[in-house]
Amino acid sequence: DARVTQTPRHKVTEMGQEVTMRCQPILGHNTVFWYRQTMMQGLELLAYFRNRAPLDDSGMPKDRFSAEMPDATLATLKIQPSEPRDSAVYFCASGDGRSYEQYFGPGTRLTVT
Protein backbone atom coordinates (compact mmCIF):
# COMPACT_ATOMS: atom_id res chain seq x y z
CA ASP A 1 0.00 0.00 0.00
CA ALA A 2 1.98 2.99 -1.32
CA ARG A 3 1.66 6.10 0.80
CA VAL A 4 3.34 9.42 1.33
CA THR A 5 5.00 9.51 4.72
CA GLN A 6 5.82 12.59 6.75
CA THR A 7 7.90 13.05 9.86
CA PRO A 8 7.47 14.21 12.51
CA ARG A 9 3.70 14.03 12.87
CA HIS A 10 3.73 16.63 15.61
CA LYS A 11 6.28 19.26 16.52
CA VAL A 12 6.20 21.83 19.31
CA THR A 13 9.01 24.34 19.36
CA GLU A 14 9.86 27.74 20.69
CA MET A 15 10.00 30.86 18.59
CA GLY A 16 13.37 31.31 16.96
CA GLN A 17 14.18 27.61 16.70
CA GLU A 18 14.84 25.81 13.44
CA VAL A 19 12.25 23.30 12.28
CA THR A 20 12.80 20.63 9.65
CA MET A 21 9.93 18.58 8.25
CA ARG A 22 10.53 15.54 6.07
CA CYS A 23 8.51 13.82 3.39
CA GLN A 24 8.98 10.56 1.57
CA PRO A 25 6.97 10.61 -1.67
CA ILE A 26 5.45 7.50 -3.16
CA LEU A 27 8.12 5.47 -4.93
CA GLY A 28 8.23 6.41 -8.60
CA HIS A 29 6.46 9.73 -8.19
CA ASN A 30 8.38 12.65 -9.65
CA THR A 31 6.31 15.61 -8.46
CA VAL A 32 6.23 16.79 -4.86
CA PHE A 33 4.12 19.54 -3.34
CA TRP A 34 4.33 21.26 0.04
CA TYR A 35 1.12 22.78 1.45
CA ARG A 36 0.23 24.59 4.66
CA GLN A 37 -3.23 24.43 6.21
CA THR A 38 -4.65 26.83 8.78
CA MET A 39 -8.19 27.61 9.84
CA MET A 40 -7.87 31.17 8.59
CA GLN A 41 -6.16 30.65 5.25
CA GLY A 42 -7.18 27.12 4.37
CA LEU A 43 -4.83 24.99 2.29
CA GLU A 44 -2.07 26.98 0.61
CA LEU A 45 0.55 25.76 -1.85
CA LEU A 46 4.06 26.61 -0.64
CA ALA A 47 6.32 24.87 -3.16
CA TYR A 48 6.24 22.45 -6.05
CA PHE A 49 9.03 20.19 -7.34
CA ARG A 50 9.33 18.09 -10.45
CA ASN A 51 12.19 15.66 -10.89
CA ARG A 52 13.73 17.18 -7.73
CA ALA A 53 13.91 20.66 -9.29
CA PRO A 54 11.85 23.46 -7.75
CA LEU A 55 9.28 24.66 -10.27
CA ASP A 56 7.42 27.11 -8.12
CA ASP A 57 8.02 28.34 -4.59
CA SER A 58 6.14 31.60 -4.89
CA GLY A 59 3.87 30.68 -1.99
CA MET A 60 6.72 30.36 0.44
CA PRO A 61 8.09 33.16 2.65
CA LYS A 62 11.61 33.31 1.24
CA ASP A 63 13.31 34.88 4.21
CA ARG A 64 12.69 31.98 6.58
CA PHE A 65 11.44 29.01 4.59
CA SER A 66 13.42 26.70 2.35
CA ALA A 67 12.45 23.53 0.52
CA GLU A 68 14.76 20.96 -1.03
CA MET A 69 14.84 17.46 -2.48
CA PRO A 70 18.22 15.96 -1.62
CA ASP A 71 17.21 12.84 -3.52
CA ALA A 72 14.15 11.34 -5.17
CA THR A 73 12.99 9.70 -1.94
CA LEU A 74 13.24 12.69 0.38
CA ALA A 75 11.80 16.20 0.41
CA THR A 76 12.47 18.63 3.23
CA LEU A 77 10.84 21.86 4.36
CA LYS A 78 12.85 23.97 6.75
CA ILE A 79 11.83 27.03 8.75
CA GLN A 80 14.56 29.13 10.32
CA PRO A 81 13.84 30.99 12.52
CA SER A 82 10.33 29.80 13.34
CA GLU A 83 7.61 32.22 14.46
CA PRO A 84 4.24 31.67 16.16
CA ARG A 85 2.44 32.57 12.92
CA ASP A 86 4.04 29.49 11.32
CA SER A 87 1.85 27.27 13.48
CA ALA A 88 -0.14 25.13 11.05
CA VAL A 89 -0.41 21.66 9.58
CA TYR A 90 2.11 21.13 6.80
CA PHE A 91 1.25 18.59 4.14
CA CYS A 92 3.38 16.96 1.52
CA ALA A 93 1.80 15.43 -1.57
CA SER A 94 3.26 13.53 -4.49
CA GLY A 95 2.16 12.71 -8.02
CA ASP A 96 3.41 10.76 -10.99
CA GLY A 97 3.51 13.82 -13.25
CA ARG A 98 1.42 12.09 -15.92
CA SER A 99 -2.00 12.49 -14.33
CA TYR A 100 -3.76 15.06 -12.21
CA GLU A 101 -3.68 12.93 -9.08
CA GLN A 102 -1.95 14.09 -5.92
CA TYR A 103 -1.56 11.84 -2.92
CA PHE A 104 -1.30 13.61 0.40
CA GLY A 105 0.66 12.54 3.43
CA PRO A 106 -0.80 12.66 6.95
CA GLY A 107 0.76 16.04 7.68
CA THR A 108 3.03 17.54 10.33
CA ARG A 109 1.25 19.61 12.96
CA LEU A 110 3.61 22.42 13.95
CA THR A 111 3.10 24.56 17.02
CA VAL A 112 5.47 27.45 17.62
CA THR A 113 5.20 29.01 21.07
Next chain:
Amino acid sequence: TQLLEQSPQFLSIQEGENLTVYCNSSSVFSSLQWYRQEPGEGPVLLVTVVTGGEVKKLKRLTFQFGDARKDSSLHITAAQPGDTGLYLCAGDTSGTYKYIFGTGTRLKVLA
Protein backbone atom coordinates in the same frame (compact mmCIF):
# COMPACT_ATOMS: atom_id res chain seq x y z
CA THR B 1 -6.76 36.58 -2.89
CA GLN B 2 -8.99 33.51 -2.70
CA LEU B 3 -9.76 32.30 -6.20
CA LEU B 4 -12.19 29.59 -5.18
CA GLU B 5 -15.19 30.21 -2.96
CA GLN B 6 -17.13 27.28 -1.59
CA SER B 7 -20.63 27.30 -0.21
CA PRO B 8 -21.98 26.57 2.21
CA GLN B 9 -19.11 26.78 4.69
CA PHE B 10 -20.85 24.47 7.15
CA LEU B 11 -23.60 21.93 6.66
CA SER B 12 -25.22 19.66 9.21
CA ILE B 13 -27.83 17.24 7.93
CA GLN B 14 -29.61 14.04 8.88
CA GLU B 15 -28.68 10.69 7.44
CA GLY B 16 -30.57 10.01 4.23
CA GLU B 17 -30.84 13.64 3.12
CA ASN B 18 -29.45 14.98 -0.12
CA LEU B 19 -27.07 17.93 -0.35
CA THR B 20 -25.15 20.02 -2.84
CA VAL B 21 -21.87 21.85 -2.30
CA TYR B 22 -20.76 24.60 -4.66
CA CYS B 23 -17.35 25.81 -5.79
CA ASN B 24 -17.24 29.13 -7.64
CA SER B 25 -14.58 31.31 -9.20
CA SER B 26 -14.13 34.10 -11.68
CA SER B 27 -11.15 32.23 -13.15
CA VAL B 28 -11.22 29.56 -15.84
CA PHE B 29 -9.71 26.25 -14.81
CA SER B 30 -8.00 23.70 -17.02
CA SER B 31 -8.97 21.09 -14.44
CA LEU B 32 -10.77 20.99 -11.12
CA GLN B 33 -10.61 18.46 -8.33
CA TRP B 34 -12.69 17.55 -5.30
CA TYR B 35 -11.15 16.17 -2.12
CA ARG B 36 -12.48 14.92 1.21
CA GLN B 37 -10.43 15.42 4.35
CA GLU B 38 -11.03 13.76 7.70
CA PRO B 39 -9.62 15.04 11.00
CA GLY B 40 -5.93 14.34 11.44
CA GLU B 41 -5.45 13.20 7.86
CA GLY B 42 -4.49 14.64 4.53
CA PRO B 43 -7.06 15.34 1.79
CA VAL B 44 -8.04 12.37 -0.36
CA LEU B 45 -8.78 12.95 -4.02
CA LEU B 46 -12.34 12.06 -5.05
CA VAL B 47 -12.46 13.17 -8.67
CA THR B 48 -10.83 15.30 -11.36
CA VAL B 49 -12.91 17.02 -14.04
CA VAL B 50 -11.36 18.60 -17.10
CA THR B 51 -14.11 19.21 -19.69
CA GLY B 52 -16.72 21.96 -19.41
CA GLY B 53 -20.13 20.45 -18.69
CA GLU B 54 -18.59 17.17 -17.57
CA VAL B 55 -20.51 15.06 -15.06
CA LYS B 56 -18.86 12.28 -13.09
CA LYS B 57 -20.44 9.89 -10.64
CA LEU B 58 -18.78 8.09 -7.78
CA LYS B 59 -21.37 5.90 -6.06
CA ARG B 60 -23.69 8.39 -4.31
CA LEU B 61 -21.57 11.40 -5.26
CA THR B 62 -22.18 13.36 -8.47
CA PHE B 63 -19.68 15.97 -9.63
CA GLN B 64 -20.36 18.57 -12.30
CA PHE B 65 -17.97 20.99 -13.99
CA GLY B 66 -19.56 24.19 -15.26
CA ASP B 67 -19.80 24.77 -19.00
CA ALA B 68 -17.44 27.75 -18.72
CA ARG B 69 -15.07 25.81 -16.44
CA LYS B 70 -15.38 28.43 -13.71
CA ASP B 71 -17.50 26.52 -11.25
CA SER B 72 -18.34 23.06 -10.02
CA SER B 73 -20.79 21.27 -7.77
CA LEU B 74 -20.78 18.15 -5.67
CA HIS B 75 -24.10 16.46 -4.97
CA ILE B 76 -24.44 13.70 -2.39
CA THR B 77 -27.52 11.49 -2.48
CA ALA B 78 -28.76 9.84 0.70
CA ALA B 79 -25.92 11.08 2.87
CA GLN B 80 -24.42 8.74 5.42
CA PRO B 81 -22.40 9.47 8.59
CA GLY B 82 -19.33 8.20 6.75
CA ASP B 83 -19.63 11.18 4.40
CA THR B 84 -18.77 13.51 7.28
CA GLY B 85 -15.65 15.55 6.60
CA LEU B 86 -14.18 18.65 5.02
CA TYR B 87 -14.83 18.86 1.29
CA LEU B 88 -12.35 20.87 -0.73
CA CYS B 89 -12.35 21.88 -4.36
CA ALA B 90 -9.07 22.72 -6.07
CA GLY B 91 -8.50 24.32 -9.46
CA ASP B 92 -5.57 24.53 -11.84
CA THR B 93 -5.56 27.65 -14.01
CA SER B 94 -2.29 27.07 -15.81
CA GLY B 95 -2.35 23.41 -16.79
CA THR B 96 0.77 22.78 -14.72
CA TYR B 97 -0.84 20.73 -11.94
CA LYS B 98 -0.48 23.70 -9.60
CA TYR B 99 -3.78 23.58 -7.72
CA ILE B 100 -5.35 26.38 -5.70
CA PHE B 101 -7.67 25.12 -2.99
CA GLY B 102 -11.08 26.46 -2.11
CA THR B 103 -12.28 27.65 1.27
CA GLY B 104 -13.82 24.28 2.14
CA THR B 105 -17.22 22.96 3.24
CA ARG B 106 -17.49 21.16 6.57
CA LEU B 107 -20.17 18.51 6.36
CA LYS B 108 -21.60 16.65 9.31
CA VAL B 109 -24.08 13.85 8.72
CA LEU B 110 -26.02 12.86 11.82
CA ALA B 111 -27.19 9.29 12.32
